[in-house]
Amino acid sequence: MAELTYRDAVARAIAQEMERDPNVVLLGEDVAKAGGVFKATVGLYEKFGPKRVKDTPISEQAFMGAAMGAAMTGLIPIVDLMFADFAAVCWDFFANEFPKSRYMTNGQVKCPLVIRLANGSARFGAQHCQSVENWCMMIPGLKVVVPSSPVDVVGLLAASVRDPDPVIFLEHKSLYAVKGEVPDGEIIDTIGTAKTLRPGKDATILALALMVPRALAAAERLKAESGIDCEVIDLRSLLPLDTRTILESVSRTGRLFTVEENPRLCGWGAEVVSIVADEAFYDLDGPPVRITTPHIPLPPAELEDLLIPSVDRIVETVRRTMSA
Amino acid sequence: MSKKTPAVDIAEATRLEMYRSQYRLREAEQRAFDLFLQNLVKGTSHLSLGQEAIAAGFATAMKPGDLTFCTYRGHAHTLARGVSVEKVLGELMSRDNGLMRGKGGSMHLTSVEHGVMGSYAIIGAHLCIACGSAWRAQYQGAQDVTTCFFGDGTTNIGAFHEALNFAVIWKLPVVFVCENNLYMEYTPIKDVTAVPQPAADRASAYGLERILIDGNDADVVYQTAQKAYARARAGEGPSLIECLTYRHSGHSRADPAKYRPEGELEEWKKSDPVKTYRARLLSAGVKASVLDAIEQEVKKEVDAAEVACKAAPPPPADLMFTDVYADGGCAWRN
Numbered sequence: 001m002a003e004l005t006y007r008d009a010v011a012r013a014i015a016q017e018m019e020r021d022p023n024v025v026l027l028g029e030d031v032a033k034a035g036g037v038f039k040a041t042v043g044l045y046e047k048f049g050p051k052r053v054k055d056t057p058i059s060e061q062a063f064m065g066a067a068m069g070a071a072m073t074g075l076i077p078i079v080d081l082m083f084a085d086f087a088a089v090c091w092d093f094f095a096n097e098f099p100k101s102r103y104m105t106n107g108q109v110k111c112p113l114v115i116r117l118a119n120g121s122a123r124f125g126a127q128h129c130q131s132v133e134n135w136c137m138m139i140p141g142l143k144v145v146v147p148s149s150p151v152d153v154v155g156l157l158a159a160s161v162r163d164p165d166p167v168i169f170l171e172h173k174s175l176y177a178v179k180g181e182v183p184d185g186e187i188i189d190t191i192g193t194a195k196t197l198r199p200g201k202d203a204t205i206l207a208l209a210l211m212v213p214r215a216l217a218a219a220e221r222l223k224a225e226s227g228i229d230c231e232v233i234d235l236r237s238l239l240p241l242d243t244r245t246i247l248e249s250v251s252r253t254g255r256l257f258t259v260e261e262n263p264r265l266c267g268w269g270a271e272v273v274s275i276v277a278d279e280a281f282y283d284l285d286g287p288p289v290r291i292t293t294p295h296i297p298l299p300p301a302e303l304e305d306l307l308i309p310s311v312d313r314i315v316e317t318v319r320r321t322m323s324a
Numbered sequence: 325m326s327k328k329t330p331a332v333d334i335a336e337a338t339r340l341e342m343y344r345s346q347y348r349l350r351e352a353e354q355r356a357f358d359l360f361l362q363n364l365v366k367g368t369s370h371l372s373l374g375q376e377a378i379a380a381g382f383a384t385a386m387k388p389g390d391l392t393f394c395t396y397r398g399h400a401h402t403l404a405r406g407v408s409v410e411k412v413l414g415e416l417m418s419r420d421n422g423l424m425r426g427k428g429g430s431m432h433l434t435s436v437e438h439g440v441m442g443s444y445a446i447i448g449a450h451l452c453i454a455c456g457s458a459w460r461a462q463y464q465g466a467q468d469v470t471t472c473f474f475g476d477g478t479t480n481i482g483a484f485h486e487a488l489n490f491a492v493i494w495k496l497p498v499v500f501v502c503e504n505n506l507y508m509e510y511t512p513i514k515d516v517t518a519v520p521q522p523a524a525d526r527a528s529a530y531g532l533e534r535i536l537i538d539g540n541d542a543d544v545v546y547q548t549a550q551k552a553y554a555r556a557r558a559g560e561g562p563s564l565i566e567c568l569t570y571r572h573s574g575h576s577r578a579d580p581a582k583y584r585p586e587g588e589l590e591e592w593k594k595s596d597p598v599k600t601y602r603a604r605l606l607s608a609g610v611k612a613s614v615l616d617a618i619e620q621e622v623k624k625e626v627d628a629a630e631v632a633c634k635a636a637p638p639p640p641a642d643l644m645f646t647d648v649y650a651d652g653g654c655a656w657r658n
Contacts, residue, residue, distance in 0.1 A: 025463070051463065057493065062486035065452020066459055069470075072441060073391070073460040092483075096446050097453065105434040106424035107647040109442060140656070141648050164650035192658065243657040275657075 001183055007176040009150035010040040010116070013157035014078060016186060018048050021076060024161060027054040027063055028080030028116075037082050038118055038176050060090035064115070068097055071113040076161060083124075084117035084132045084170065098166035099141025114160045114167045119146075120210055120261055121308045122173035125300030129173070131261040131293065133208065136168045137238045137268055143167045144238040145191055148212035150180035152236060155189025163191060172209040192240035196249070200231035203255035203318060206246065206272060208235050211259040211309060218314035226319050230257075238268050246272060247280050254285035257318055259309050260292040267292050286324070291317050334543055336610065338384060342542045343605055343615065345380035346598045348622045349400045352409045355626050356399065356416055360577050364634070365416045369430040372400035374540075374572035377597035378503050379404040381545025382471055385553060389466075391439045393454040394473040396431035397503075398443030401473055405438040410629035419636035426639045427647075441470075448483030450474070451500060455491050458498035458562075469556040470498045471549075477508030479522035488530045488564065497556035499549070500564045503539060505571040510583050523566035532564050539567025540597040543604075569597075 004012060018024045026044060028036075032055045035042035045053040056063040060081065067077035081087060087094055094115075101109040120131045136144045143165050147153045153171070160167040197212065198219050207215040212234045219230040231249050235242065250256050256276055258269030269290040276288060291309045298304050353371045360369060372379065375397075383392070383404035394401040399412055407423065415422030416430050423433055431445040441457060444450035454472035461468050478484050479502060491498050502523035506513055519525035524536040535552075537544050545567060552563035570592035574581035581589075602615055648654035 057486075057489060059486035059490055061448070061483040062452045062455060062490040065449055065454075065483070065487065066456035066490060069393075069441075069453040069456020069458070070460045070463070071456070072453070073457045075456075075460050075463060077456075092446050092449050097444075097449050101442065102647050102650065104424065104428035104432040105436070105442065106427045106643075107652070108424070108434055108436045110650065112650075140654065143649075239656050241657045 001181055003179050004150045004182045005176065006150050006153055006171070006178045006180070007038060007040040009153035009182060010157065010171060011042055011044055012182070013154040014041065014044055015047060016154070017158055017161040018044070018052060023074060024076045024078065025052050025054065025070070026078045026080070027056050027067065029056055029058060029082055031055060031080045036080060038173065040171070040176065041080065060086055061092070064090045064093035065097070067113050068093060068111060071111050072101070072109055076112050078114045078116065078161060081115055081117050083128045084119040085127050085130050087117060087132055087135065094136065094142070094168070095139055099139050103141060110164060111166045112164045114157070114169050116169045116171060118173045119170040120172045120174060121298065121304055123301050123304050126297035129298050129304065133170055133238055134262040134267050136170070137271070138266070141166070142239055143191060144170065146170045146208045146236060146238065148172070148175065148209050148234050148236070150178070151182045151187070152189065154182055155187045156191060156236065158188045159191050162188070167191070170209065174210050191237050192242055194236055194242035194245040195234045196231060196245065197234050198230065198232040200229040200253065202229045202253055203231065203257060203322060204246070204249040204253045205230050205232045205257045205259060205314070205318070206235055206269070207232065207259040208268070209261065211261055214309065214311050215259050215314060217311045218318065221311070221315050222318055228318060228322055230318065243275055247276065250276055250280050251283040254283055255322065256284070256288040258288070258290045259314055260290060261308055262293065264290070264292040264295040286321065289317060289321050334546060338546070339543070339605060340610070340614070340618065342380045342384050342546060343601055344618045344622065345384060345404050346376040346542060346601060347619055348409070348625070349376040349379055349403055350598045351622050351626045352403055352412065353399060355630060356413060357573070359413065359417065359630070365577070366418065367416070367429045368576050368578070369416055370397040370576045371573045372397055374592065374596065375503055375505060375569045376400060377542040377545050377601070378473070378501065378539045378567045378569060381542045382501060382549045385546050385549035386439070386471065389439065389468045391441050391457050391468060391470045392473070393441050393450045393457070393470065394443050395447070395450065395475060396443055396445040397475065398433050399430070402433040402435060402440050402443065405435070405440050407435045407438050407440065408629065409626050410632050411435070413629050414633045414636055417633050418638060419633055420639045421632060421636040425643055427643065447478050448481040451478070451487035452483055452490070454498050455487050455494070455496055458491065458496035459494060461497055462494070467557055469553050471501060472498060473501045473503060475508065476502060476504040476506070476513040476522045478502070479526060480517060488532070491562040492530045492532065495559065495561040497559070498562045499552045499556060500562060502564070502566045503569055504566055505569050507571065507575065509575045510579065521566055523564055527564045530564070532562070535563065535565045537565065537567055539569035540595045540600070542597060542601055
């Protein structure tokens with residue numbers, strides 16, 4: 001057992017998979033000698049060499065396409081896109097190319113690759129801190145994985161590399177420095193499984209990535225200050241979505257809260273609430289409540305803090321709702 | 325532009341193969357248009373009538389295992405790699421006997437077993453994807469070369485420039501082929517491009533040789549392709565080849581091409597690649613009966629394909645829900 005940061009967990013998972021399979025390759029801007037802009041690929045160039053760990057020019061379309069062409073013909077590329085916002089300059093590949101190739105060719109073409117994005121808030125402003133999980137969730141054919149802890153980074157990134165479908169792997173910028181215990185040896189997790197991190201009987205709180213530790217902290221305060229016992233579930237992936245765990249929890253607690261960093265409209269919580277309304281309506285004791293970032297661009301620096309769901313906001317919203 | 329005709333240092337068997345290929349592409353495309361007029365092709369389609377020499381010349385120069393990436397105007401390139409006319413027409417007609425059983429349609433013809441890695445309908449993307457295919461060959465020490473066909477309009481999108489720079493810096497075994505048919509969709513390419521030759525005049529920006537050829541001359545195309553493939557297989561990196569040609573029909577089935585100046589089509593039809601190649605082979609001593617026999621065999625394949633496609637059922641409805649994911653299905657939740 002070792003204590004690893006979230007960013008070290010990324011490098012550990014990539015190393016684990018590159019050691020296992022010589023067809024796994026890593027590419028992106030500054031991933032090689034520089035070790036990545038977020039220092040999440042430190043040591044990989046030294047360990048695996050320039051043939052397998054490759055710096056690219058600032059040509060997002062070129063290296064997304066190169067990854068796809070390599071994936072179609074036998075390699076398993078891991079791509080570092082850096083800031084998640086940059087998905088917009090190569091969105092063709094997310095929306096039209098990776099996820100449609102298998103379908104359009106009636107199963108002839110495969111696209112086993114992993115696109116790593118540094119997602120979410122970190123005070124860089126409107127073009128470098130968006131939470132794009134809802135962009136990705138809209139597209140049939142993709143898988144969307146969103147880890148919240150170092151151990152999940154290792155297991156889910158390894159599972160993403162081994163997954164035969166295109167996986168969008170959303171790392172959270174503000175979690176890179178967070179430490180956690182990670183067991184020694186090979187770790188492999190299962191995509192599409194949510195994790196109940198705190199059992200509770202009064203309300204279900206669903207969260208992703210940076211919102212997970214905030215939901216957990218809020219749950220502790222709600223219990224201590226108001227006696228409200230919240231169950232906290234880390235969804236961990238949006239595609240596939242573990243609706244079984246969600247519905248089972250909501251059927252017991254009768255209350256649902258989503259804590260979403262994405263802007264409000266078409267956030268993942270809207271889809272979850274719609275599913276719960278369809279399939280667990282009569283188990284609900286009150287309306288589901290979505291706690292989201294407002295539907296505005298993000299300002300930089302500490303102004304950002306006012307807008308992303310905080311522990312205080314989660315506590316207040318749950319308390320107000322539960323006592324209404 | 326190199327106009328070295330007639331090229332005599334190509335084996336007669338190879339030239340006959342290229343004639344068969346061009347004639348077959350012509351017949352198949354014309355049949356596709358006829359079927360559209362019969363309202364049996366209900367999706368879109370983009371024909372390569374008049375551009376057959378490029379597909380035939382390159383495909384003939386390829387080796388088994390070489391990979392083709394093309395655009396939505398990809399019927400010719402798909403057929404030229406040996407895919408049956410029935411599979412292509414079946415796909416256009418949304419029949420179960422189609423190449424992808426109707427799920428891709430005219431713009432996405434793909435036959436991995438023939439090395440046709442896809443037809444791409446978003447301009448530019450597949451140049452980048454072709455880089456990846458070539459990178460895999462280089463990574464694995466394989467000898468195959470990737471060829472990427474695209475139209476003149478593609479030269480003005482960013483992905484074209486990203487892909488060229490990328491292929492050069494990684495020295496990839498990929499051949500980029502611009503089919504300059506003078507029109508990006510409906511607008512003359514010269515009206516929207518900074519240089520006279522949209523691909524060739526950009527080559528120097530990437531340290532590549534300027535290659536501009538007569539794309540209606542299968543012999544020239546074949547020899548140019550051979551040189552580029554030899555360079556790629558020798559590890560010397562990518563090539564960019566601009567082939568001048570002309571589209572006999574409109575951009576897509578919806579386009580009667582009324583924007584063309586009077587007489588332009590007629591002028592280009594004088595260098596119709598299929599007709600001029602037949603005449604050249606005759607003057608080189610090939611017997612008319614040999615060419616007639618090729619034509620009859622091709623017509624037989626196309627006729628039989630039409631009959632088979634008209635008789636074929638549509639795909640079963642549940643096929644629409646397959647192969648979204650690698651498990652064969654479309655489940656996004658448990």
